[in-house]
Amino acid sequence: MKINLNKHVTIRPDTSQRRLLLSVMQEAEKHLDAKELYRRASEKDASISLATVYRNLHVFKEQGLINERHLGQARCFYEMKRLGEHQHLVCESCGQVTEFESPLLNKLIDEVQRKNNFFVTKVELYLEGYCHKCKEGKR
Amino acid sequence: MKINLNKHVTIRPDTSQRRLLLSVMQEAEKHLDAKELYRRASEKDASISLATVYRNLHVFKEQGLINERHLGQARCFYEMKRLGEHQHLVCESCGQVTEFESPLLNKLIDEVQRKNNFFVTKVELYLEGYCHKCKEGKR
DNA sequence: TGTTTGTTGAGATTGATTTTCATTCTCGTC
DNA sequence: GACGAGAATGAAAATCAATCTCAACAAACA
Known part of the structure; x- marks a missing residue:
C-alpha cells in the first residue's frame, strides 16, 4: 500500500501516523510548527508521539514534500510544497x-x-x- | 567612559565585558554564533559567562551594532554591521x-x-x- | 563618598528538538 | 496467510541553545 500525493509522490513505508500527519499538513491553511502539527494530529490519534512528528517532518522534508521555514523565531515552521514558491x-x-x-x-x-x-x-x-x-x- | 565604534556609536554603561565582546566581534573574519563568541572571549577573560554573551548580543543588536542572521540552522549567527549589506x-x-x-x-x-x-x-x-x-x- | 541603577557570574530553567531503547509494524518473499 | 529483516513507533531521557534568577558587584551621578 502506498500513499499518493499529487499523483507523483509515494511514502514508504506507509504507516498510519505518516498518513495522518500528511493529511493534517494538507488541510492546514498555513505553515505549522511541530507542536501545532502534533496538537492537531493528536486530536485524531491521541497516541501519536511528538518524536514521531519530528521524525516524519524530517522524512517529508527529505522527500521534498514539505518546506521548512524559519520565521524569525528559533523554532521552525513547515508547510506543504505548493506550485508557486513564495x-x-x-x-x-x-x-x-x-x-x-x-x-x-x-x-x-x-x-x-x-x-x-x-x-x-x-x-x-x-x-x-x-x-x-x-x-x-x-x- | 564610552566606547567609540565607527566614530558614531557609544555603548553605555561601558564594561570590560562589553569592550571585550565587541573587540572579539570586530576581529572576527566572519559571523560567529554565541558559543563561538563565548569561546573566543573566554580565551582573553576566562571568567566571562555565557549569559553575559547572550545579554550583550541583545544589547548590541538593539543598538544596531550587529546583525543577527539565521543561516539554515536553528541557532543564530552574529556579525558586526558593515557598510554594504550582504x-x-x-x-x-x-x-x-x-x-x-x-x-x-x-x-x-x-x-x-x-x-x-x-x-x-x-x-x-x-x-x-x-x-x-x-x-x-x-x- | 553614598545612593541608585544596571551588569555580572553561576547555576537553574525553559522550550524545542533529538536520541535511546524496547516494542511494534510494514512489506517483499515464501 | 506466515515469516523475517529492516524500519517506524511511543515514552522517556538527553541534548542544545537561549533565558531567567539572584546575590554580589560596578558604573553613573548627586
Missing part, C-alpha cells in the same frame, strides 16, 4: 505573516548562480517590518 | 558560506513594500545549494 513578510509588531512572490527573486537567483558558479536548491527570503496597520501606530 | 550563500555539502549582494534585492524590496503597504526593517535572504566544487562531485 516568501514571507512578518510584522514585528503584530506578528502577522503575509506571503508574497516576485519574479525579481528568480532574476536575482539567476544572477547569483551565474556570478558565484553556485547551484541553488533552496531559497528563503525573510522580510520583517511593520504592516500597514502597525505602521500607523509607529512614528 | 546576504549569504551556503553550500549544503561542504558548509562553505559565501557572501553576496545584488541591487536587484533592493528593487525587490521596494516592490514588496509598495504592493503590500509594508515597511521593511530587516532583510534576510538565505540561499542554499552546491558550490562550484561540490557541484562537480554531484551528478
Whole structure:
C-alpha cells in the first residue's frame, strides 16, 4: 500500500501516523510548527508521539514534500510544497505573516548562480517590518 | 567612559565585558554564533559567562551594532554591521558560506513594500545549494 | 563618598528538538 | 496467510541553545 500525493509522490513505508500527519499538513491553511502539527494530529490519534512528528517532518522534508521555514523565531515552521514558491513578510509588531512572490527573486537567483558558479536548491527570503496597520501606530 | 565604534556609536554603561565582546566581534573574519563568541572571549577573560554573551548580543543588536542572521540552522549567527549589506550563500555539502549582494534585492524590496503597504526593517535572504566544487562531485 | 541603577557570574530553567531503547509494524518473499 | 529483516513507533531521557534568577558587584551621578 502506498500513499499518493499529487499523483507523483509515494511514502514508504506507509504507516498510519505518516498518513495522518500528511493529511493534517494538507488541510492546514498555513505553515505549522511541530507542536501545532502534533496538537492537531493528536486530536485524531491521541497516541501519536511528538518524536514521531519530528521524525516524519524530517522524512517529508527529505522527500521534498514539505518546506521548512524559519520565521524569525528559533523554532521552525513547515508547510506543504505548493506550485508557486513564495516568501514571507512578518510584522514585528503584530506578528502577522503575509506571503508574497516576485519574479525579481528568480532574476536575482539567476544572477547569483551565474556570478558565484553556485547551484541553488533552496531559497528563503525573510522580510520583517511593520504592516500597514502597525505602521500607523509607529512614528 | 564610552566606547567609540565607527566614530558614531557609544555603548553605555561601558564594561570590560562589553569592550571585550565587541573587540572579539570586530576581529572576527566572519559571523560567529554565541558559543563561538563565548569561546573566543573566554580565551582573553576566562571568567566571562555565557549569559553575559547572550545579554550583550541583545544589547548590541538593539543598538544596531550587529546583525543577527539565521543561516539554515536553528541557532543564530552574529556579525558586526558593515557598510554594504550582504546576504549569504551556503553550500549544503561542504558548509562553505559565501557572501553576496545584488541591487536587484533592493528593487525587490521596494516592490514588496509598495504592493503590500509594508515597511521593511530587516532583510534576510538565505540561499542554499552546491558550490562550484561540490557541484562537480554531484551528478 | 553614598545612593541608585544596571551588569555580572553561576547555576537553574525553559522550550524545542533529538536520541535511546524496547516494542511494534510494514512489506517483499515464501 | 506466515515469516523475517529492516524500519517506524511511543515514552522517556538527553541534548542544545537561549533565558531567567539572584546575590554580589560596578558604573553613573548627586
